Amino acid sequence: MKYYIIAGEASGDLHGSNLIKQLKKQDPSTDVRCWGGDLMQQAGGHLVKHYKDLAFMGFTEVLMNLRTIFRNMDFCKADILEYAPDALILIDYPGFNMRIAKWARQQGLRIIYYISPQVWAWKENRVKQIRTNVDKMLVILPFEKEFYRKWNYKVEYVGHPLVEVIDAAAAANHPPSPPKKNIIALLPGSRKQEILKKLPIMLECSRFFPDYQFVVAQAPGQDPEFYKNLVAPYPNVSSVRNETYSLLLTAQAACVTSGTATLETALFGVPEVVCYKGSSISYQIARRLIKVKYISLVNLIMDKLVVKELIQDELTPENLRRELDDILNNRDRQQQLRIDYLNLKELLSQGGHASANAAESILRFMREQAPGHKHA
Numbered sequence: 001m002k003y004y005i006i007a008g009e010a011s012g013d014l015h016g017s018n019l020i021k022q023l024k025k026q027d028p029s030t031d032v033r034c035w036g037g038d039l040m041q042q043a044g045g046h047l048v049k050h051y052k053d054l055a056f057m058g059f060t061e062v063l064m065n066l067r068t069i070f071r072n073m074d075f076c077k078a079d080i081l082e083y084a085p086d087a088l089i090l091i092d093y094p095g096f097n098m099r100i101a102k103w104a105r106q107q108g109l110r111i112i113y114y115i116s117p118q119v120w121a122w123k124e125n126r127v128k129q130i131r132t133n134v135d136k137m138l139v140i141l142p143f144e145k146e147f148y149r150k151w152n153y154k155v156e157y158v159g160h161p162l163v164e165v166i167d168a169a170a171a172a173n174h175p176p177s178p179p180k181k182n183i184i185a186l187l188p189g190s191r192k193q194e195i196l197k198k199l200p201i202m203l204e205c206s207r208f209f210p211d212y213q214f215v216v217a218q219a220p221g222q223d224p225e226f227y228k229n230l231v232a233p234y235p236n237v238s239s240v241r242n243e244t245y246s247l248l249l250t251a252q253a254a255c256v257t258s259g260t261a262t263l264e265t266a267l268f269g270v271p272e273v274v275c276y277k278g279s280s281i282s283y284q285i286a287r288r289l290i291k292v293k294y295i296s297l298v299n300l301i302m303d304k305l306v307v308k309e310l311i312q313d314e315l316t317p318e319n320l321r322r323e324l325d326d327i328l329n330n331r332d333r334q335q336q337l338r339i340d341y342l343n344l345k346e347l348l349s350q351g352g353h354a355s356a357n358a359a360e361s362i363l364r365f366m367r368e369q370a371p372g373h374k375h376a
Helices: 010-026 038-042 059-064 066-083 094-106 126-133 142-149 161-172 192-208 224-231 244-250 260-267 280-289 297-302 317-329 331-348 354-369
Strands: 002-007 031-036 046-050 087-091 111-114 136-139 182-187 212-218 237-241 253-257 272-276 308-311
Touching (some): 002 066, 010 031, 010 038, 010 354, 031 038, 031 066, 038 046, 046 066, 066 094, 087 094, 094 126, 136 142, 136 354, 161 331, 161 354, 182 192, 192 212, 192 272, 212 224, 212 244, 224 237, 244 260, 253 317, 260 272, 260 297, 260 331, 272 317, 297 331, 308 317
Parallel strands (some): 182 212, 272 308
């Protein structure tokens, strides 16, 4: 079976690589041509384009690179036609993949989407496009199944692929011997603008906890010097690079910017405070466009306030001090968090590993689509 897989970000490369491994395990004849990264290539995919050449963030950057984006899209279409896959597998990355899906539908290709775009947060009308252009949608968040049901579109929940990634990391990573000080992890995000908004507040909070070592997880895309200048005035702050999971294995608590990192931190069992602060204009626009109760995936999945969210003007050193103090010293709060985190993990690992479930579902779908197949 031949698959053309498109992932446009580091997380897509990770989850795509595990999907490729499972497809090859369950069907040794699997052949994959892909857009992604080193991990998908190592898993046996023939890499055509690296996600590092595709990552344009923000409105201005997208506008400035429109010609490159359209050129990439034209190249992708021609490459798909030449490869002639049995199915196209799209992994998140909606700005690009939704356009490819529309085009692929016109070519009569089978289209499978693994990891749904976050249409439940905004741009709900994209569901109409998905319903028209996607044959099979595999979702990784439990509430997405219910969300799509109200649009009369049947999707399959396969569990969240981060569970298996973090289980493997926890098994492989042997934390160093106990540090001299207890550790509080700081995960301020990956983009320079968001780091500059949130990290200074997290760093100021370190002054309230002289007996703790605060450790910043550096983003791979940022210069180490950038962090060095920020943390220099704080005696109990250091930083690590490419060791976020090792850091979370040793941390007593964490301050985490909103996004997938909030879920990763919870799956490692680390009590956390979720921190979000954007420019005033961006925040006001987002408030009007985004239709969700919470900004943290942990709270969205559990449909209740499991971890405290400090958003915009609420994100101050004093408020952060109070919340950190609570999760570090309040026994009742710690016990409740442990229970909620266990329930979260259980929800996300229903039916085993997501990658294996997704591969099994894709192969079942392909068999059902084969000529001469009769439904029971």
